[in-house]
Amino acid sequence: MLSIGSMITRNFTIIVPLFIAALLLAVVNYIHNNPHIVNNITATVMEKCPANGAGGVCAALSVVIKPFYDFTYDLKRKKFSKQELPLIKIYLSDGAINKLNNKRKSTLAENIPILLSEEGDWVNAKILADNGGGLKKVDVQLRLKGDWTDHLENTSKLSFRIKVKNDDYVFGINKFSIQGPNTRNYHTELLLLEMMRSFGIVAPRYYFVDVEVNEYKIGIMALEEHFSKELLESQNRREGPILAIDEDQLWQQRFLNRNRTQHDLSAMGIDLNSNNYEMVDYPVKEFRQPGIKKGNIRTNNTFRGQSLLRDFVEGNKAADEVFDLDLMSRWWILTNMWNASHANGFYNRRYYFNPVTSLLEPIPFDNFSSPNEYQFIIGENIKAAINTKIFQNHLLSNAEYILKAFGSKEYRDDFYRNQEKQLKILAVDRPEGAKVNLSTKVSFPGLLKNMDYFLGDVLDNINDARVRGDALNATTWDIKYSRILDLETPLHMHMRSYVVRDITNNVNYLELKNITNKDIQVRGLYWSKGKDSGVVSRGIVLNKYNASHPTGHLQRIALPDDYASLNKQYSVEYEYAGKILKSIIKLQFRNHDNGYNNGFFRDISRYDSIVIDADTREVVFNKGLYSFDKSYKLPAGWGLILKPGVNIMLENGALLRLDGPLTIAGSADDPVVIDIKSNASFRTMGSWGGISVINSHNNSVISHVLIRGQGVSGLMTRQDYYGMTGCLTFYGGNVSIINARFVSLQCEDSLNIVSADFVMKSVEITDSRADSFDSDFSSGEIVDLFINNSGNDGLDISGSNVNIINSRFIGIGDKAISVGEKSTLTGTGLAITQASTGVASKDLSNAVINDSFFDAVSGSGLITYIKKSEYGPASITCTHCSFTSVTYPTTNQAGSEITIDGQAVNITEFSRSQLVEAGYFGE
Secondary structure, eight states: OOOOOOOOOOHHHHHHHHHHHHHHHHHHHHTTHHHHHHHHHHHHHHOOTTTSSSSSSHHHHHHHHHHHHHHHHHHHHHOOOOOSSOOOEEOOHHHHHHHHHHHHHHHTSSSSSOOOOOOGGGEEEEEEEEEESSEEEEEEEEOOOOSSGGSSOGGGGOOEEESSTTTTTTBBBBBEEEEEEGGGHHEEEHHHHHHHHTOOOOOOOOEEEEEEEETEEEEEEEEEOOOSHHHHOOOTTOOOOEEOOOOOHHHHHHHHHHHHHHHOOOTOOTTOOOOOOOOOSSSSTEEEEOOOOOHHHHHHHHHHHHHHHHHTTTTOOOHHHBBBHHHHHHHHHHHHHHTOOOGGGTTOOOEEETTTTTTTEOOOOOOOOTTSSSSOOOOOOHTTTTTTTHHHHHHHHHHHHHHHHTTHHHHHHHHHHHHHHHHHHHHHHHHHTTOOOOOOOOHHHHHHHHHHHHHHHHHHTTOOOOHHHHHHHHHGGGGGSHHOOOOOOHOOOOOOEEEEEEEETEEEEEEEOOOSSEEEEEEEEEEETEEEEEEOOOOEOOOOOOOTTTHHHHHEEEOOSHHHTSSSSEEEEETTEEEEEEEOOEEEEEOOOOOOOOHHHHHHOOTTEEETTTTEEEEEEEEEEEEEEEEEOOOOTTTEEOOTTEEEEEEEOOOOEEOOOOOEOOOOOEEEEEEEETTGGGTTBBBEEEEEEESSSSSSSEEEEEEEEEESSSSSSOOOTTTTOOEEEEEESSSEEEEEEEEOOOOEEEEEEOOEEEEEEEEEEEESSSEEEESSOOOOEEEEEEEESSSOOEEEESHHHEEEEEEEEEEEEEEEEEEESOOEEEEEEEEEEEEEEEEEEEEEEEEEEEEEEEEEEEEEEEEEEOEEEEETOOOOEEEEEEEEEEEEEEEEOOOOOEEEETTEEOOOOOOOOHHHHTTSSSS
């Protein structure tokens, strides 16, 4: 029998461990529910032991408390795979951390902190990233980012802007930010951006990641893609400029108003955001703007895109000439439904210039939406369009389109599942998860209620003359010259100074504008380029600002009309209020040239056989010969019908552009014939000429047509001035092409179909100068295609899904079939003869080939590889394929995969000729 003492001892040995375990559990839970403890630990790590978290108070806190937090974090984090919650490990040196910390301290030391970033703020770092495909190591540069202190105050959640070096990528992205989820209102930013994308609007990729800095667990952060070509390509857009109004001077003046004035502006009733700029004084900027090169595609798109936005800001272009009003109306509806007013500030708006449509598309950014509330959101871009019939039609049709999608149970269920998943991810990290509760959940009834409010406000504002009036004067966008001038508070800018390229007239000039209430003595205008420098002008006086008499306060100085002038750095030295100052002059583009001539209906009136039907909005060409030596854009929504026996001569690079359907209704005995002659000298880029159908909402039908060209041309770039690559181009909508011949066409693509659904049957493409048929971001079926003697690729698909049956390729200068940028191709009954390459699959693409043969291929019959590292490996599956006189039946890069009749092909060590074949370098 046990004694009482023994029983006490036995129970004590059981109870004490249980008590200790319960106590430890309580401590863990307390730490996890009190994020300020972790914040203080992180602050100590950053400041006291930046290299490895060792020593002093930091070590003690880390040893005693941080492991408990990490333990509970890891338990929750393990519920999510790295595909669902990617991992980013950042490694910084002592010097890098000290530099970041000093920048943070100096910013927070101000009376009202605003982070003003400078080029010297960047530090070097390394990143290990894993989204389920294994760890990837990259070199990066990073700096602190954000304007207000919500990005800086919490030292365990500092925001970073990150640039990946060496043209490398993290998760297919080259430049991005990581920031605390609170800076964009947690999960709402992610959900709104995904909804924007679901309705065809370009939006940055945005998701939550698990972050460590020097092996120190930071927790859940939001990764936000920056503005680059990868953003566009990931969402089925051709590369083009991403533009914004440069907000730098706005933040500089806000900083001065808050921290460098002797006056209490708020007490005087003066808005702390007051400045001395009109809207036209803000420059247009392009993210990653290239150098200026004559005859260069990116330069040409910079000219076209920036001048278009600049002209709108200055009130010289109407909204329907500038914006894609279809996409703009969708953006506006969703912005109001989600109460994303922060995104509506002109300094937060971003635009993509689409080189094919020649219009600006909205890119939502920094929305900080609050969808459980509502306010009517309208900016000058919408005010300029709201009273136009075309915008109103788009608004109504897109409201119905969005409501129909919301009515789908599948759409709603997917949304709610995603929301629950993101909330659970946030809950992994208690400092973030604790702030997200049920009241922040987004519901479809709430969004629909906001839609009702919004549509009512739209009806009120369409009839509001004040809204229409505001849109007529771009200078009303911002606060005009304010009382800060009279108070003589510090000014960030005293003059607006631009180097201007006038696109239409091909002239360059310097433009100076005094934006103060004092005269300015310009001591000198200077240029520099490398080690060279010089003087443009001296001794100019700019009178004080006078809105009624701009000649005194605004002056222009002519520059040489060459591209070299635009690649120089210009500066101005001037005297203001007794001080000698100097500032850099911004390069701007003005007077956009769309290349189209007015008066289409007037000019076709010379043909009695052309019928204009205003009721059906159709232009009908009856049998006859027609000639155009100028480019025309038909009014929006108008269709073009070409009847049997029509012969159209498009000379001097003439382009006919429609925003409505194209119907070519030839017959076997009397086909439609279209002859195309290019103009190699047009606007330094040339004009291919041809017909383009852009964003038609009705089907285009093409049958029994012969489209002929000149063969070899002086146009050697991939796009002409208009951004066209094809002699016949379809962008958006649906198209059917049956019984068509394309002969000797000189364009980059004889036929180009972009972001459309198509069907092609019995089509022949012969003697193309470059590619025969290019499908970008499209889906389609091809039957009985014959491509003969193509200068470059026969069939080139990017971001597309194509099924091709019973088709022949003979005499192909490069690849008979090129499958790239995450495309899928299924081919059956293909015959490829005399080609440099048979079928190439690259960049996360998949080709499935059945019952096909390859003959006289000088390179590879089948080849897989990675051309763009932001994508990934590719694959080809070939069943019942035969190879005759083929130099390399298969060429399979490591990581990619080729399978023939169920047997995997070995990895190939690329020879020089195979590297050339894959396009890694030239002959």
